[in-house]
């Protein structure tokens with residue numbers, strides 16, 4: 001069974017990537033940290049305030065999303 005982690009804002013942020021350790025604990029990697037040093041790569045959860053927070057605008061995976069023109 002999957003254990004839920006209270007990730008705060010990261011849980012619904014499009015920059016977050018959910019990671020799981022060998023021991024089954026779940027944590028969040030912030031992809032924004034790759035390009036912006038203000039953000040921690042592995043933020044301490046739950047994140048309650050974040051300047052980089054970007055809500056996911058849909059629940060589809062990137063694979064099913066069709067490329068937009070323009």
Ligand code: SF4
Nearest residue numbers: 010013016030050052
């Ligand atoms: S930008 Fe902020 S809210 Fe989004 S994943 Fe990174 S730390 Fe979490």
